[in-house]
Amino acid sequence: MTRKETNGMTESKPVLHVGIDLGTSRSSISASNGQRHVVESYVGWPLDMVARKVLKKPVLIGKEALDNRSMLDLHRPLEEGLIKDGSEKDEAAVRELLWHLLSLVGVARETRNGMKVRAVVGVPAEALRVNKQNVRKAMQDAVDNLMIVSEPFAVAYGLEALLHTMIIDLGAGTTDFCVMNGRLPADEEQRTLTQAGDWIDEQLSRLTRERFPDARFSIHMVRAWKEESSFVGATRNPVVVTVPVNGKPTSIDITQEMRQACEGLLPPIVESMLDLLSRVQPDYQEKVRNNIVVSGGTGLIRGLGPRLEQELAAVGGGKVKVVKDPVFVGSDGGLSIALDAPDADWEKLTS
Amino acid sequence: MPQSKANVDRLKRRLLHDLVQQNVELIQGRMRRPSRPRRVPYLRLAGALVLVALSTALIGSTRLLSTLAAAPPPLRALGALQAGQALAPNLPNPSMAANLPPAGEGGSFSLPARSSSLAAATIDPAVLPLAVRKIALDAGHGGDSLGTRTPLGVLEKDITLDIARRLRLLLEAGHGFEVVMTRQEDHAVSLAERAAIANRSGADVFVSVHVNWIENRTARGVETYFLGPTNDPFLNRLAALENRDSGYSMADMRQLLDGIYAGVRQDKSRQLAEVVQGALFRSLGRVNPGIEDRGVKSAPFIVLLSTQMPAILAEVACASNAEEARLLAKPLYRQYIAEALAGGLRAYASEARGAAAAHGG
Numbered sequence: 001m002t003r004k005e006t007n008g009m010t011e012s013k014p015v016l017h018v019g020i021d022l023g024t025s026r027s028s029i030s031a032s033n034g035q036r037h038v039v040e041s042y043v044g045w046p047l048d049m050v051a052r053k054v055l056k057k058p059v060l061i062g063k064e065a066l067d068n069r070s071m072l073d074l075h076r077p078l079e080e081g082l083i084k085d086g087s088e089k090d091e092a093a094v095r096e097l098l099w100h101l102l103s104l105v106g107v108a109r110e111t112r113n114g115m116k117v118r119a120v121v122g123v124p125a126e127a128l129r130v131n132k133q134n135v136r137k138a139m140q141d142a143v144d145n146l147m148i149v150s151e152p153f154a155v156a157y158g159l160e161a162l163l164h165t166m167i168i169d170l171g172a173g174t175t176d177f178c179v180m181n182g183r184l185p186a187d188e189e190q191r192t193l194t195q196a197g198d199w200i201d202e203q204l205s206r207l208t209r210e211r212f213p214d215a216r217f218s219i220h221m222v223r224a225w226k227e228e229s230s231f232v233g234a235t236r237n238p239v240v241v242t243v244p245v246n247g248k249p250t251s252i253d254i255t256q257e258m259r260q261a262c263e264g265l266l267p268p269i270v271e272s273m274l275d276l277l278s279r280v281q282p283d284y285q286e287k288v289r290n291n292i293v294v295s296g297g298t299g300l301i302r303g304l305g306p307r308l309e310q311e312l313a314a315v316g317g318g319k320v321k322v323v324k325d326p327v328f329v330g331s332d333g334g335l336s337i338a339l340d341a342p343d344a345d346w347e348k349l350t351s
Numbered sequence: 352m353p354q355s356k357a358n359v360d361r362l363k364r365r366l367l368h369d370l371v372q373q374n375v376e377l378i379q380g381r382m383r384r385p386s387r388p389r390r391v392p393y394l395r396l397a398g399a400l401v402l403v404a405l406s407t408a409l410i411g412s413t414r415l416l417s418t419l420a421a422a423p424p425p426l427r428a429l430g431a432l433q434a435g436q437a438l439a440p441n442l443p444n445p446s447m448a449a450n451l452p453p454a455g456e457g458g459s460f461s462l463p464a465r466s467s468s469l470a471a472a473t474i475d476p477a478v479l480p481l482a483v484r485k486i487a488l489d490a491g492h493g494g495d496s497l498g499t500r501t502p503l504g505v506l507e508k509d510i511t512l513d514i515a516r517r518l519r520l521l522l523e524a525g526h527g528f529e530v531v532m533t534r535q536e537d538h539a540v541s542l543a544e545r546a547a548i549a550n551r552s553g554a555d556v557f558v559s560v561h562v563n564w565i566e567n568r569t570a571r572g573v574e575t576y577f578l579g580p581t582n583d584p585f586l587n588r589l590a591a592l593e594n595r596d597s598g599y600s601m602a603d604m605r606q607l608l609d610g611i612y613a614g615v616r617q618d619k620s621r622q623l624a625e626v627v628q629g630a631l632f633r634s635l636g637r638v639n640p641g642i643e644d645r646g647v648k649s650a651p652f653i654v655l656l657s658t659q660m661p662a663i664l665a666e667v668a669c670a671s672n673a674e675e676a677r678l679l680a681k682p683l684y685r686q687y688i689a690e691a692l693a694g695g696l697r698a699y700a701s702e703a704r705g706a707a708a709a710h711g712g
Contacts, residue, residue: 136377147374162362182362184369188637194521194690202524271683275638337370340363345371349378 013116018143019334020101020121021151022135024078024173025197025223026297027097030331031105032339038327039063039100043093044072061100066220078173094138102142117143118346120334122151145346149337151330152178153185155295158333159323164287166276168269168308169330170298172197175265177272179280179288188279191272195265197298200226203261204254212252215243225254231302232262262301270311277315289318295329483700485529486522487554489654490515491561491664494539499564501676507562510679512537514560514667517689526697546657556623556699557662558692559654562679563669571672572643573635575628576664577620578656579649586650619661621647623699627665630695631688638687639678665692 017032028038039062046052046060051071060068077093099109107117119142121135139146149157152167161167162180169176177191205222208215221243229239239255273292280288289312294305305320312318323329490511492498498507515532522528531552533545540548549557563574624647632644645666655662667688668675678684 147370148377149370153370157363157366160359162359162366182365184366184373191637193686194524194693195686199520199524202520267682268686271681275683337367341367341371345367348371348375 013114015116015118016105016107017335017338018102018105018117018119019154019331019336019338020098020119021154021328021330021334022078022094022097022121022123023171023297023330024076025171026327027078027101028328028331029101029105030328030335032335033106035105036328036331037101037104039097039104040066041078041097042066042069042074042076043096044069044074047071047073059096061097069220091134091138095142098139098142107142116145118145118147118338118341119143120147120149120154120338122149122154122330122334145349147337147341147346147349149334150176150178150185150190152176152190152295153180154330154333154337155293155323156180156333158329158336159293161291161293164284165291165293166273166288168273168292168294168296168299170196170269170294170296170301172298175269175272175296175298177276179276181280181284189276191276193268193272195268196296197223197226200230200261200265200298203264204257207257207260208252208254211254211257212243212245214245215250215252216245217243225258226261227297229258230262230298230300231259232266232307233259233303235259235302265298265301266307266311270308273308274311274315286316289316292318292320293323294320295323295326297326299323299326483528483555483696483703485531485552485554486696487531487533487549487552487557487658487660488515488518488522489533489545489549489557489559491559493534493537496539499562499670501670501679502673503676503680505670505676505680507670508537510562510668510670510685511560513682514685514689514692517686518558518560518692521689521693522696526693526700528696528700542654543657545654546659549662550657550659554660556696557655557658557660558627558696559652559662559664560692561664561666563666564671565669566671568671568673570643570645571641571669571675572645573628573631573668574645574666575624575631575647576650576652576655576666577624577647578617578651578662583648583650586648590650590652616659616661620655620663621649622702623661624663626699626702627663627692627695630698631665631667631691634691634694635687638684639675641674667692 015032019030021028023041025041026038027041028036030036042062042065044060044065045058046055052058055068055071060072065072065074073089075090075093077090077097102112102117103109107113107115119139121139123135135148136146151171152169155169156162156165156167156178163182165180167176167178167180169178173194173196175193175196177193178185179189181189201219201222204226205217205219208217208222221241225239225241229237235255238253239258240251240253242249242251244250245252277285277288292308292312294308299322305322308320309318312320490508492506492508492511494508496508498511500506512534516535519530519532522530531548531554533548534540545559546557628644628647632642635642650664652664655664668679670676670679
């Protein structure tokens, strides 16, 4: 936590800087007091009086909400990384999620502990103006100053990959592409696909249901299978999961379905990557090809980096680096931006 | 390539400056906008009322209000004959069009008034802010109906089905809409059956996906149609081609004309066409810089006439243009088309919700 000087006078309020990555699946926060937390982007309210008595909380967030979903009006309020339009409940859920994230890094809801909170929030690359306004609205009472940035830009900033680099941020709701050329990326240097982790879940669910029609499973179980065992290309480890079949726990082999679902994501990603590369100035194309960074939770699909490098061979070869700690790379990038921005600039950005 | 610390710091300073500027503009943009949804301006309201009155008078329907309340509207022979008689001589002419509000301000195609007294009994479409939950997707052509063909031999019926399938996934998974497809495989479906599928399902909007073919091979781009007459001989020919084998008789047609509940559905259709056309042009422009905005047009496509909800026909590319034909062969471009259509539909649904909020609160 830092105390900032303004006009030669020390402000009485300490300042807490935070970077927040609001994700469809998970949301993370990195704070200048050294705390980092991640929560599942689920918010649930007890369905009735009995549920309220059992759960003993007015609202549940993250894994706790997911684990008690049968007793909750459960919301996953971020659709493709953006606040769903038009649903008051989803807007309320985003506010609860934000307050929860802030509370995890020590910001009390009522008083903010007397701190001034300055936040940088990442949104998908092609987020429309109205979506950014929705984020602003949701954050209004929670922070003093707010800056909204594109998620891949936050990642690039955090990694200091600001020149001749391509970021491919594979999240749950969107896959964001961004070419960094030492300036804020223009529209033609950014791309958002809505095929991402959730899309794999749907494909895997459909394929598994087709092959094992009697098996009973939920999308949450499918998501867990993917996070545990997703891969492209060859694998030596079969993917075997246990599901109820006619009421009896049964092991089923979904290796083929997992491969097919994950590899279904490759064509649009490869085509977008090559298309964006082809738009880079010819002098710098080779540099960008050799500086491709894959981030985001879905980027952890085994074999993805080498497979993208194989595809790059057709245009002269290249190198793909997969970020090992994708969970915090966006929020850490946001925190770096928050800390680097001068006070005078922050004051222009009152939430 | 590693950069020196000083260079990185300089870069960061510049980026931060631009980023702050971008955010300041975002805040200023918010402050310029009213926090409540915009009310319908007086002129637009008046224009809409006049238009609805004119359209109603022309079609000769005496049951606009009951039709609006009923879903689906029952077809009646009474008045249909009048409609058939009235429509033909009343195609728009430039002088009449000049007296009506411009597109986007409540005007669509112009029709002469038969009685001004109906104005008081008509309804501004803006007061019917209906939510969009179910979308009917119509992949143009199929089976023996091949549609057009790119120089590379790719058939329109295959392109439209591929785009519709991609669009379905996006709408269901990404946006939570319920989707009904008029065809899911490569088989022939008559235009009457396509409309019937959409009508039976209770879809809130209908989107027909097609690929254009234009004699001038340099022409390219996207255009979106909603139902209405046209004086353009090319569009009449195009509509006649698309309307072949519709499965409707002349008597059916009269009933269908009676079933167009005046300007309301048409106004919604035009709004939908404008939003989708804008989304197609803007989104595809990023990957197809030479794309042309060929605009929102009205034309008498039967599939638009016989559907009972706001309906559009989107020509998402020109197969006759070599560059667009090449792009259409790429799955990614078809994905972009689907994403652009999904974006447009989502925006239209949001507008409908916004209107509902404004009128509800």
